[in-house]
Amino acid sequence: MLIDLHGHTALVTGSTHGIGLAIATVLADAGARVAINGRTPEGVDTVLAELRAESGVRDLVAAPGDVTDEAGAAAVLAATGDVAILVNNLGIFGATPALEITDEAWRRYFDVNVLTAVRLIRATLPGMKERGWGRVLNIASDSAIVVPVEMIHYGMSKTALLAVSRGFAKDAAGTGVTVNSVIAGPTxxxxxxxxxxxxxxxxxxxxxxxxxxxxxxxxxxxxxxxIEPEEIANMVAYLASPLSSATTGAAVRVDGGYVDSIIP
Structure with a gap:
């Protein structure tokens, strides 16, 4: 299968390292114009220089900013332009004993891991629908289904992200836009x-x-x-492509068989 993303602009949040960087690299190598996002211009510029040094044909744009707040998200979107492929990758995680998770921590995990994705979908989905094509991909986790006792607040946020994906897929029904979650396993x-x-x-x-x-x-x-980050990125590239046109409202697993289920 040939994955060709030429002519499409992709925004990958939190793409200066880890899974986000792997996703951005694979999308760019498939021909997409990719906006690299991180909190600081310096961090973004460093990654851009490294990616361009590896391959001079990659079409990359700097989109620094904190997407967890409205002003930062607006700045990132302004730097990116019309988004055809949105990958909500940014997320936080950490271990805390269940009864020691504070109200503040519960709110922070919801705000960063869920509301940030909702904000960006709300800003980009109307344009995708109007143009008749688009891809929204939310990077979830096996923790959405197999909630780990050492980070219940993280599991909660990723479970919520599955619901967000399914709901927005219904909103985009019949428009040529697909919305899916990618359930990443331990990476x-x-x-x-x-x-x-x-x-x-x-x-x-x-x-x-x-x-x-x-x-x-x-x-x-x-x-x-x-799992290696590139293994997650390969699935994202497929779901971001025209080849995945019949897959929407789904939670697609790249979990190494971690979730004990015979259905996705």
Whole structure:
């Protein structure tokens, strides 16, 4: 299958590192004009320089700003232009004992992981519908379904994101715009490395620490390893393409078989 995204502008939130950076890179390599987003212009410019050095044919634009607030989101959208592919990747996570999660933490996780996506969908979906084509992709998590006891607030936010995706898919029905969630399983990023070492012996070498983490804390994984960001990005690129035109309102799993279910 040939994934060709030429002529489409994609905005990937939180795309200066981790899964977001992998998604931005794969979309750009498929021909999309990709807006790189991070909180600071310096961070965004650094990533742009690195990506352009790797491949001079990538069509990239700087879209720095804090999308968790209305003014920041407006600035990012202004820098991006008409968005045909929106990837709501930005999210926060961390381990906190269940009874120690404060009201403030509950609100913060909802605001960052859910309301930020809603705000950007609300701003971009009307244009997609008017143009008769578009893709909205919300990066969810296996934690939406298998809520981990060490971060219930995170699981709650990702479960809510599945509902958001399904609801907006109904709003976009019949317009040529699709809205889907991508359920990412335990993925190898810098942030996850730090998280792993919060839960296993920090003296262990990384390969041993990863195996111990999967054995003790994620034993359901059929891969029995962390997923690489590019593996998530490949699914996103397919769902962002014209090839996925009959997939909408779905929660598509790239979870390494972590979720114990025979249906997506």
């Amino acid at each position: 190898h990023t810098g942030g996850v490395e730090s998280f792993v070492y919060e839960l296993v012996d920090p003296a262990l070498p990384w390969d041993e620490a990863q195996r111990e983490f999967m054995r003790v804390h994620r034993p359901q994984s059929l891969l029995q390893r962390l």
